[in-house]
Amino acid sequence: xxxxxxxxxxxxxxxxxxxxxxxxxxxxxxxxxxxxxxxxxxxxxxxxxxxxxxxxxxxxxxxxxxxxxxxxxxxxxxxxxxxxxxxxxxxxxxxxxxxxxxxxxxxxxxxxxxxxxxxxxxxxxxxxxxxxxxxxxxxxxxxxxxxxxxxxxxxxxxxxxxxxxxxxxxxxxxxxxxxxxxxxxxxxxxxxxxxxxxxx
Numbered sequence: 429x430x431x432x433x434x435x436x437x438x439x440x441x442x443x444x445x446x447x448x449x450x451x452x453x454x455x456x457x458x459x460x461x462x463x464x465x466x467x468x469x470x471x472x473x474x475x476x477x478x479x480x481x482x483x484x485x486x487x488x489x490x491x492x493x494x495x496x497x498x499x500x501x502x503x504x505x506x507x508x509x510x511x512x513x514x515x516x517x518x519x520x521x522x523x524x525x526x527x528x529x530x531x532x533x534x535x536x537x538x539x540x541x542x543x544x545x546x547x548x549x550x551x552x553x554x555x556x557x558x559x560x561x562x563x564x565x566x567x568x569x570x571x572x573x574x575x576x577x578x579x580x581x582x583x584x585x586x587x588x589x590x591x592x593x594x595x596x597x598x599x600x601x602x603x604x605x606x607x608x609x610x611x612x613x614x615x616x617x618x619x620x621x622x623x624x625x626x627x628x
Contacts, residue, residue: 430565434605438463440486450509463602464493470622477568482507491573506559509575513546553581
């Protein structure tokens with residue numbers, strides 16, 4: 429019986445600019461670093477044997493802060509955030525001006541739309557879930573530091589089926605989500621653990 433401990437990265441420089449981005453690579457803000465240090469304190473009570481991270485800076489910086497056991501950090505491409513393609517780095521207003529057809533397509537077919545040179549949420553879910561299911565949780569806990577989209581794809585897969593629940597979860601910055609696997613059966617043990625400010 430082991431647990432998957434998902435951690436969303438802390439606030440990044442682009443998160444505060446209200447733009448669409450997934451594969452752009454900003455660093456954490458000072459607030460994001462503080463959020464990761466708060467999470468580090470919570471994780472000090474959790475025994476884990478391996479730690480994985482998206483290779484994007486905001487996730488790596490978070491993982492380096494919370495990795496209290498100083499294990500080797502495994503960087504995994506499958507844990508990257510959604511690739512927004514032509515919409516990367518644009519505000520919603522800019523999208524409406526530069527790619528009005530994309531805005532319509534994205535809203536009507538959000539599961540399958542690939543953002544022209546990007547990827548679809550279905551593809552994001554496939555790669556992220558495939559990685560999680562390649563892990564061995566028999567008797568050990570594993571930490572994975574990643575992104576809002578990745579976490580919601582994983583939660584939706586296990587607890588709603590497909591993408592039915594993609595918009596129904598709200599992982600906070602540096603929030604801890606725990607899924608316990610008992611004989612391969614997933615049980616959601618907690619979301620945003622210890623983050624009282626983010627829940628109330």
